[in-house]
Amino acid sequence: MRPVVTILQKELRDALRDRRALATIFIAPALNILLIFVIVNLSVYLQQSAKRFVLPVQGVEYAQPIVDWLEEHDVEVTPAPEEAIEKVTAGKLDMVLIIPSDFAEKFDQFDTPALQLVYDKNRKDILGKATNIKIQVQQWAQQIGALRLIVRGVSPKVLSPVKVQDYDISSSQSGSSMVFGLVALILTITTFTTSTGIAIDMMAGERERFSLESLLLTPVTPIKILFGKWLTACIFTLLVVALVLFALGLLIPRLPFSQLGIRGDLAPSDVLQLFVVLMPLAMLSTILQLFISISSKTYKEAQSYIGLLMILPIFVGYFVVWSDVSHDWQYWVPLMSTQMLMEDVLDTQGMNAWHIAASTTATLVFAFFASWLTSRQLNREKIIYG
Amino acid sequence: MIEVRNLRKTYGPVVAVDDVSFSVSPGEIVGLLGPNGAGKTTTMRMLTGLIKKTSGQILIDGKDIESQMTLLRTTLGSLPDGAGLYPRLTARENIVYFGSLYNLPKKQLHQRLDELIALLHMEAIIDRRTQGFSHGEQTKVALARTLIHDPRIILLDEPTNGLDVLTTRAVRQLLLQLKQENKIIIFSSHLMHEVDHLCDRAVVVANGKVTASGSLTELKKETASETFEDAFVKLAYAGVEA
Numbered sequence: 001m002r003p004v005v006t007i008l009q010k011e012l013r014d015a016l017r018d019r020r021a022l023a024t025i026f027i028a029p030a031l032n033i034l035l036i037f038v039i040v041n042l043s044v045y046l047q048q049s050a051k052r053f054v055l056p057v058q059g060v061e062y063a064q065p066i067v068d069w070l071e072e073h074d075v076e077v078t079p080a081p082e083e084a085i086e087k088v089t090a091g092k093l094d095m096v097l098i099i100p101s102d103f104a105e106k107f108d109q110f111d112t113p114a115l116q117l118v119y120d121k122n123r124k125d126i127l128g129k130a131t132n133i134k135i136q137v138q139q140w141a142q143q144i145g146a147l148r149l150i151v152r153g154v155s156p157k158v159l160s161p162v163k164v165q166d167y168d169i170s171s172s173q174s175g176s177s178m179v180f181g182l183v184a185l186i187l188t189i190t191t192f193t194t195s196t197g198i199a200i201d202m203m204a205g206e207r208e209r210f211s212l213e214s215l216l217l218t219p220v221t222p223i224k225i226l227f228g229k230w231l232t233a234c235i236f237t238l239l240v241v242a243l244v245l246f247a248l249g250l251l252i253p254r255l256p257f258s259q260l261g262i263r264g265d266l267a268p269s270d271v272l273q274l275f276v277v278l279m280p281l282a283m284l285s286t287i288l289q290l291f292i293s294i295s296s297k298t299y300k301e302a303q304s305y306i307g308l309l310m311i312l313p314i315f316v317g318y319f320v321v322w323s324d325v326s327h328d329w330q331y332w333v334p335l336m337s338t339q340m341l342m343e344d345v346l347d348t349q350g351m352n353a354w355h356i357a358a359s360t361t362a363t364l365v366f367a368f369f370a371s372w373l374t375s376r377q378l379n380r381e382k383i384i385y386g
Numbered sequence: 387m388i389e390v391r392n393l394r395k396t397y398g399p400v401v402a403v404d405d406v407s408f409s410v411s412p413g414e415i416v417g418l419l420g421p422n423g424a425g426k427t428t429t430m431r432m433l434t435g436l437i438k439k440t441s442g443q444i445l446i447d448g449k450d451i452e453s454q455m456t457l458l459r460t461t462l463g464s465l466p467d468g469a470g471l472y473p474r475l476t477a478r479e480n481i482v483y484f485g486s487l488y489n490l491p492k493k494q495l496h497q498r499l500d501e502l503i504a505l506l507h508m509e510a511i512i513d514r515r516t517q518g519f520s521h522g523e524q525t526k527v528a529l530a531r532t533l534i535h536d537p538r539i540i541l542l543d544e545p546t547n548g549l550d551v552l553t554t555r556a557v558r559q560l561l562l563q564l565k566q567e568n569k570i571i572i573f574s575s576h577l578m579h580e581v582d583h584l585c586d587r588a589v590v591v592a593n594g595k596v597t598a599s600g601s602l603t604e605l606k607k608e609t610a611s612e613t614f615e616d617a618f619v620k621l622a623y624a625g626v627e628a
Contacts, residue, residue, distance in 0.1 A: 006486040010475070017474040209470030214531065217434055217466075218487040219459035381437045385428075 003220040007228025008235075011202055015236065021197045025236075028193060029244045032186040033251060040179070040255045040264075047260060053129060056080035059099035063107075066099070066115075069140045075133065088118050094126045095119035097133065110148075179262060180346035181321030183248060184339050187241065188313045191278055192285045194240040195233040196306050199286060202229045203293030204302035213384050222378035226290070226371060233286035241278050245271045266346070273345045277356075280363040281338045285313075287370040294377045331355040334363040387411050388433070388539065388570055393442035394594075395428050402428045404594030406442075410570050412538075415561060417581040418574040420591035421622050426574040427467055429591070430541050433572070434464045446539070460488065463537030467544050469528040473517035477508065477527045480516060481534055488535035495534070502530040505560050507552075522553040529557065533564075540564060542573040546580050558584060578615040588614075590621040597621050 016022065058080035060067050067077050080096045087093040098116040100106075106113035115137060119130045146156035206212040215225060249271040257264025289306060296302035313335060320339040331337045337359035344351045377383060388410045395403040403425040410416045418426050431437040433444060435455055444451045451458050471480050478499070485495040503512055506526045511519065516527060529545065542561075546554045561584055564571060575581055581588060582602065589599040598605055598621040602614050611617035 002489070003487055006483070010472075010479075010483045013479075014472055014474050209472075210466065210468045211470040211472065213436065213466045214464075214469055214484070214528075215487075216436060217459070217462070217464050218484060219456065219489065220487050384431065384436055 003224050004228045004231065007220070007225060008231050011198075011229055011232035012235070015198045015201070015232065018197075018201070021201070024197065025194055025240060026243075029186070029190050029240060029247075032189070033244065033247050036179075036182060036186070036248075037251060037255065039182070040257065040260070044256045044259045054078055055095070055097060055133060056084060056093060057097045057099065058084055059101060059103070062099045062101055062103040063115075066137060066140055070133070070136055073136050075136065085118050088120070091120070094123075095130055095133075178321065179257070179264065180343055181317075183252070183266075183346060184342035185314075185317035185321060186248075187244065187274065187278060187342060188281070188317055188335070188339055189310075190244050191237055191241055191281050192310060192313045194237045195286050196289050196303075198236055199229075199233050199289035200293045200296075200299055200302040200306065202232065203290055204296045204299050205293075207294075207296075207383065208298050216378070216384070223375045226375045226378060230283075230287055230290060230371065233290065234282050237282040237286055238275075238279065241282065242275060245275055270345055273351065274342055277338055277341045277345065277351075277359075280360050280367070281335065284334055284363050284367040284370070287367050287374060291370050291374040291377070294374055294383070328355075331358040332362045334359075334366045337362060387447060388572070389443070389445040389448075390429075390433070391443040391445070393429060393432060393444065394440045395425075395432060395437065396440045401594055403432070406589075406591060406594070406596050408589040408596065408599055410572055412568045412570050413565055414586050415565050415571040415573065415584050417585035417588040418572055418591065419576065419581060419588050419618060419622065420574075421576070424591045424622070425594040426591060427543055430464070430466075430543050430572070430574060433541055434458075434462060458539075460535065461538045462541070463532045463535065463539070464541040465529055465532040465543060465545055467547075469532075471516040471519070471524055471527055471531075474515060476515050477512045477519075477523075477530075480527055481531045484531045485534045490535055498534055498536060499530070502533060505563070506530055506556050522549045525549060526553060526556070529560070533560075537569070539570045540572070542571070544575055545573060546575065546577060554580075578613075578618055581618075582614045588618075590618065592622045592624070597624060 053074065054076045055070065056079070057067060057077050060077065060079055070077055080098075081087065081093070084093060084096040084098075088096055096118045098118065100113060100115075103113045103115075117130060117133060119126055121127070145159065149156045149159070206215065216222065249266050249268060252264060252266040255264060288309060292305045292309060293302040296305060316336050317339055320336060320343065326340055330340055331354075337355070341351055341355060341359055344355070390409065391407050393403055393406040394401075406425065406429055408416065408418075418429065420426050428437065432439045433451075435451055435458055446454065446458065471477075472483075475483070481499055481502070482495065485499065490498070503509055506529065508523075508526055508530065511523050511527075516524065519527070525545065529542075532542075533540070545561075546557055549557065558580075561571060561573070573584070585602060587599065587601050588605060590597050590605075598608065600608070602617075605621065606612075606614060606617045609617040609620040611620060
């Protein structure tokens with residue numbers, strides 16, 4: 001154990017003296033946290049501006065009940081300007097609702113007064129708004145119709161033999177799982193990227209400087225050399241992950257999630273659980289970095305290969321974020337399982353003990369297999385003269 | 387005592403070392419000489435055990451090195467060609483790191499380090515980070531790192547390559563002192579005046595084979611040469627020379 005500690009101490013000291021590399025470690029997580037801050041605030045802003053939907057109406061005074069109904073349903077009604085139809089044709093106005101002056105008269109006589117919604121059907125950007133207005137007016141009309149039937153002793157149900165019910169999945173849960181998927185993605189990427197520079201320096205750097213041969217000539221076995229370096233990379237990664245988690249723990253409860261109708265808190269217990277979930281992944285990501293680094297002859301070569309490794313968490317991360325379905329087998333896939341466990345923690349549904357066991361086992365099996373491969377690399381003759 | 391018998395190393399069809407035999411006794415400095423690519427470095431690396439021999443034998447005190455690898459690690463000090471240092475660590479930290487890896491007790495480590503600082507005149511540079519060290523300064527630190535555990539067998543691959551006069555002298559004095567301490571010293575070089583100054587015996591390798599070995603006077607006599615350099619050229623480049 002003593003040589004492992006000696007190597008750890010040396011590598012930590014060495015890494016801490018590399019000020020420039022240290023600074024770059026913190027830039028990416030800081031930017032990611034800033035990204036969450038911006039995304040949430042931007043969403044709130046967009047949603048609020050979407051609510052202020054103004055509808056010019058001509059003849060407001062002829063059908064006050066409809067106007068009231070619309071205003072109750074998030075539509076701001078304004079009197080239409082002069083020559084409204086011409087303005088819509090010219091594209092100066094999105095749409096106008098025209099209430100005829102004989103509306104009340106026809107309404108009282110059970111004739112069907114027609115409202116006119118003037119808009120350009122080719123304009124996709126306003127199609128949604130127009131449909132919304134039509135639905136609102138129809139709903140009001142249905143309500144009146146139902147009342148008329150009831151007065152005559154007929155059930156309004158006779159008018160609706162079948163109905164289609166909306167099941168809106170863009171509810172608060174789904175919205176928050178997008179946000180938390182992003183949080184999980186940021187944490188995975190942090191776990192994968194933090195120690196790359198250190199790992200490259202400890203392995204490819206050692207080859208490039210020709211110090212590896214002297215190191216292998218000491219009585220310390222390659223596996224112990226590897227463990228010392230692995231431990232260094234793990235400590236660094238987990239330290240930065242802890243910092244990022246701490247920052248998210250402070251930031252997320254202060255973001256205006258409630259205005260988005262999203263549950264958005266991150267309790268200290270969640271932070272702790274996330275950290276535990278990320279520990280095996282940190283072991284896996286750092287050993288992969290070390291494996292790639294020792295298989296590369298130079299710093300530059302290692303950097304380009306590790307760049308490719310980074311595609312992995314991003315790809316898996318997006319897959320998990322965009323696919324809402326979860327299968328049990330996914331908890332046996334390293335990286336994907338961590339991502340899913342994190343979402344379980346964040347989604348308040350909590351983690352299943354079997355899932356934790358599966359994920360940890362699978363991740364650690366992969367990590368130790370990679371460490372075996374890495375120590376084999378250190379034993380290869382080519383490592384010295386190559 | 388180190389004995390090398392019919393050592394051979396091949397990489398696929400390439401024969402790096404064909405047939406090398408020699409022996410070195412304690413208190414002896416033997417020069418392993420030869421043109422570039424003759425197989426000196428490969429031979430040295432086989433002696434450290436980092437590269438496995440294809441065939442032949444390497445015996446230390448009559449026993450095969452493969453059976454005593456653990457012992458070899460603590461009794462061997464090898465300075466590889468172009469040995470690098472950790473640039474962000476000071477010279478002292480570089481050397482102490484290796485001392486700790488050799489599991490030296492702290493007191494012994496620092497005592498030994500002080501000795502080496504004095505022997506190699508490193509007082510001025512010992513607490514500076516090695517980034518930006520001159521080639522000579524780097525070699526001194528690497529040499530001290532190699533000798534920190536007071537090894538019985540010392541292998542030096544081109545130790546005086548590119549050093550200035552003062553540093554070369556310091557290294558030379560150190561080697562002579564180690565010889566007096568009864569160490570087994572093998573050093574490779576292509577600088578003939580170095581060999582002339584230091585070696586008791588020389589082993590000349592060309593194309594992976596030993597073409598001559600013996601004391602320097604013997605080799606000069608054998609080739610009817612005035613200087614050792616002439617002798618070396620005749621021995622190493624036999625058949626190539628016009």
